[in-house]
Amino acid sequence: MKFTNEQMERYSRNIILNEVGVKGQIKLLESKVLIVGTGGLGAPAALYLAAAGVGTIGLVDADAVDLSNLQRQIIHSTTKVGKPKVASGREAINDLNPDVNVVTYQEWVSSANITDIIKDEDYDFIIDGTDNFPAKFLINDACVLLHKPFSHAGIIKFFGQTMTYVPGQGPCYRCVFLNPPPPNTVPTCKEAGVLGVMGGIIGTVQATEAVKYLLGIGELLTGRLLVFDALEMEFRTVTLASRKNCVVCGENPTLKDLIDYEQRACEL
């Protein structure tokens, strides 16, 4: 492909990096990333991936923009309240970078649709920007079964965590967390609150992982969980091991069909 003068200028700070260069920028423009949830995590991740020139971005969210989202979901804005989040997200992305082809899925992910959504554009990388355990386990299991890399993240109050799964290169989310906690034993972000910047910090780490994976550069958070405490202002990484008997990625996997755990609705 040939760069237009506008693209040359838009992506100049990427292209000038030796680790990116012309080839890397073309790779990004030809890449496809699926972002599940356009909330606190998905909003900044989508914006940075769009800015970087990731050519196709899929957005999955059934929700409409609510005023209470705007404290952290910076892809949306006051004039978009009431609009479907995926439509609002698409407009913001195309305002930022018209090079990006935005594919929207106005639905919640479930065992019934997630495989089709991931296969729809044969996405290269998936970002879990959801806020509930059923969705997190579903995304993990679907990605493991489809051999797709993904970034997991969670934020609550002043805490955040993120890890990256790449097939064959370390543990999956289920290796580490086994099963969702029983419903009603953990607060959702709606009940517990979350500092707005948490999504910015952790969602931006997720976008960084996606870009690195797509370019094939650096060390990913595979086999490592990055934990961030905003009050102490401390980042730590915890080393994680694969579980041989993991039901989805282990030596004798028994989980072949996706599971819909009991869902607690919560705004992202």
Added chain:
Amino acid sequence: MSKRDGFIDITDVICPITFVKAKIAMEELTSGEILEVRMNDGEPIQNVPRSFKDEGHKVIDVIKNEDGTFTVFIEKDGL
């Protein structure tokens, strides 16, 4: 005049697009081929040849033109 395999004029752009434009032209060549770059005096001539060296290319000739611009010949992966 040295032989050349590619030519790019970067006198119409400013930093950092100067190097980006030249770098894109260099990508189209193969190792050992020579890119001719026409650039302005000042920032471009001070930085673009150095940036090419940093990326492993060899500056083989620099010619000052009558109009004040420079013509630089760079061998791909020559270092």
